[in-house]
Amino acid sequence: MPATLIAKSTAAIPVETVTAKAWTARAAKEKGLVAGLAEAQGFKGKPGQVLVLPDAKSGKPARVLAGISDTPDLWSYAAIAGALPAGDYKLTDTKAGDAAALGWALNAYRFDRYKKIDKKLVRLVWPAKASQQRVTALHDGIVLARDLINTPAGDMGPAELAEAARGVALVGNAEFSTIIGDDLLEQNYPMIHAVGRASVRLPRLIDLRWGNPKHPKLTLVGKGVCFDTGGLDLKPSAGMLLMKKDMGGAAVMLGLAAAIMAMKLPVRLRLLIAAVENSVSGNAFRPGDVLTSRKGLTVEIGNTDAEGRLVLGDALAEADTEKPDWLIDAATLTGAARVAVGPDLPALYATDDAMAQALLDAGLNVGDPLWRMPLHAGYREYIEGKVADISNSGDTPFAGSITAALFLKEFVSKTKSYAHLDMFAWNPRSRAGRPLGAEATGLRALYAAIEKRYGKK
Known part of the structure; x- marks a missing residue:
C-alpha cells in the first residue's frame, strides 16, 4: 500500500x-x-x-x-x-x-x-x-515499471529483467519460464536470438502464465531491448543516452500484468517479453542479412537499428498460435511516433475497431489518452523485401511508425483483436506526479479497458 x-x-x-x-x-x-x-x-x-x-x-x-x-x-x-x-x-x-x-x-x-x-x-x-485494492495495484504496477525503466542498463540487462518478471510471478502465484541463449534457436525463436547474440548478456524469451485456463485469454507482449546501440548501424552517442528505456514496453506490460494479478481479474493471462541487448561484436547480425522468423516469413535486414520489431515478431508469432481474445503489445518502437504524437500519447494501432474504441475510451476516462493511427494497407509496399518476404526497415522515410506496425501485423494472422502501442515511456520534463524520467505510458488506459471488458466492476 x-x-x-x-x-x-x-x-x-x-x-x-x-x-x-x-x-x-x-x-x-x-x-x-x-x-x-x-x-x-x-x-x-x-x-x-x-x-x-x-x-x-x-x-x-x-x-x-x-x-x-x-x-x-x-x-x-x-x-x-x-x-x-x-x-x-x-x-x-x-x-x-x-x-x-x-x-x-x-x-x-x-x-x-x-x-x-x-x-x-x-x-x-x-x-x-x-478502491484501496485497485489504487494500490495500479500504483505498485506503475512504480515497478518506472523503476525498471529508470535503472541503467548496466544493472538492468536481460537476466535482471527476467528476475524482475520472476518476482512478479512469485507474488502472483503465476507459472514462469524462460528460453535462454542458443535454446532460442532450438525452440525456433531465431529473430530474438539474432538480435541478442552479439551481447555477452544472453537473449531470452520470458513467459509468464496466470489465471484459470477456462477464462478468456489475454496475452500481453513487451519489447525488452535492455540497451540498444543500434547494432552495426551504430547510433550516435546522443542517440544512445536514453537507450536504457528501450525496454519500456516490457516494463509497462510487466507492471500491467502485476496489477491484473493483484486485482484477480478473471482472465487467462499470458505475458511474453523478448529480452535482449542489441550490441556490436564479430557475430552481430548485419544489414543485408536475411532471417527466417518463427512464423516462417523471411526478413531482410535493412537496418540493424530496427531491431525491436524483429524480437516482437517472434514473440507475437508465438502469442498468435493460441488465438487469444485480446492480444496487445507495447514497445518503444519508433521515433516517427514521437514526431507524430509527442511523448505523452502512445500511437495505437488495432486490427479490430471495437477493441480500438474500447482502449481509446478507457484512456480518456482515466486521463491516460491514446491516439489511434491507421494500419494503412497501401504502405505495405514500403516494407516489401527485395530478396525476402519482408524488410525490417523498408526503403522510404515516410510513415515510419505505420510501417513498423504493418511489419508487426504480419506476425498476427489468427487473432482477431490485436493492438500495438508505440510509446515513449519517458517524461522529458518534470510535472506533478510525473518526474523527469521513466513513465508507465498507457498502463492505466490498458488496465481500465481490460477491467471493463473482463469484469471486476
Whole structure:
C-alpha cells in the first residue's frame, strides 16, 4: 500500500478543492483572513495552487483551499500534494475517489536507487470512494515499471529483467519460464536470438502464465531491448543516452500484468517479453542479412537499428498460435511516433475497431489518452523485401511508425483483436506526479479497458 495513503489521522487537515471558475465567483464574497491571504499569495484556484489557512489562535494550519481542474484528474491531486507542506490531510469532497488517491500517491515517486533523496511525507486519508485494492495495484504496477525503466542498463540487462518478471510471478502465484541463449534457436525463436547474440548478456524469451485456463485469454507482449546501440548501424552517442528505456514496453506490460494479478481479474493471462541487448561484436547480425522468423516469413535486414520489431515478431508469432481474445503489445518502437504524437500519447494501432474504441475510451476516462493511427494497407509496399518476404526497415522515410506496425501485423494472422502501442515511456520534463524520467505510458488506459471488458466492476 502506498506510504502516503493512510487509513485515518486525528491530525488530518481538511482540504477543500475549488476550480478557478468557482473561486472567481467565490472570491468576490470572501472577506477577512481568507480574502487577504488569497490576494497576498495570488491564489486564483488554478490547478495545483494551494492556500493554507491558519488557525486564528495557534497560527498552525487549520484548513486548505486547493485549486483543481474543471474535470478533476489524478495529476491535479498530485499537484496539490506537491504544493503542501509535510503533514496529514483529508479531502472534504465526498466524491473524490481513485484518481485522487492515485494522483496523491504518485506525487511521492522518486527514483532513489543510486542517490539519497529527502522526501517530505504528505499523507492523505484514503478517500471514502477510492478502491484501496485497485489504487494500490495500479500504483505498485506503475512504480515497478518506472523503476525498471529508470535503472541503467548496466544493472538492468536481460537476466535482471527476467528476475524482475520472476518476482512478479512469485507474488502472483503465476507459472514462469524462460528460453535462454542458443535454446532460442532450438525452440525456433531465431529473430530474438539474432538480435541478442552479439551481447555477452544472453537473449531470452520470458513467459509468464496466470489465471484459470477456462477464462478468456489475454496475452500481453513487451519489447525488452535492455540497451540498444543500434547494432552495426551504430547510433550516435546522443542517440544512445536514453537507450536504457528501450525496454519500456516490457516494463509497462510487466507492471500491467502485476496489477491484473493483484486485482484477480478473471482472465487467462499470458505475458511474453523478448529480452535482449542489441550490441556490436564479430557475430552481430548485419544489414543485408536475411532471417527466417518463427512464423516462417523471411526478413531482410535493412537496418540493424530496427531491431525491436524483429524480437516482437517472434514473440507475437508465438502469442498468435493460441488465438487469444485480446492480444496487445507495447514497445518503444519508433521515433516517427514521437514526431507524430509527442511523448505523452502512445500511437495505437488495432486490427479490430471495437477493441480500438474500447482502449481509446478507457484512456480518456482515466486521463491516460491514446491516439489511434491507421494500419494503412497501401504502405505495405514500403516494407516489401527485395530478396525476402519482408524488410525490417523498408526503403522510404515516410510513415515510419505505420510501417513498423504493418511489419508487426504480419506476425498476427489468427487473432482477431490485436493492438500495438508505440510509446515513449519517458517524461522529458518534470510535472506533478510525473518526474523527469521513466513513465508507465498507457498502463492505466490498458488496465481500465481490460477491467471493463473482463469484469471486476
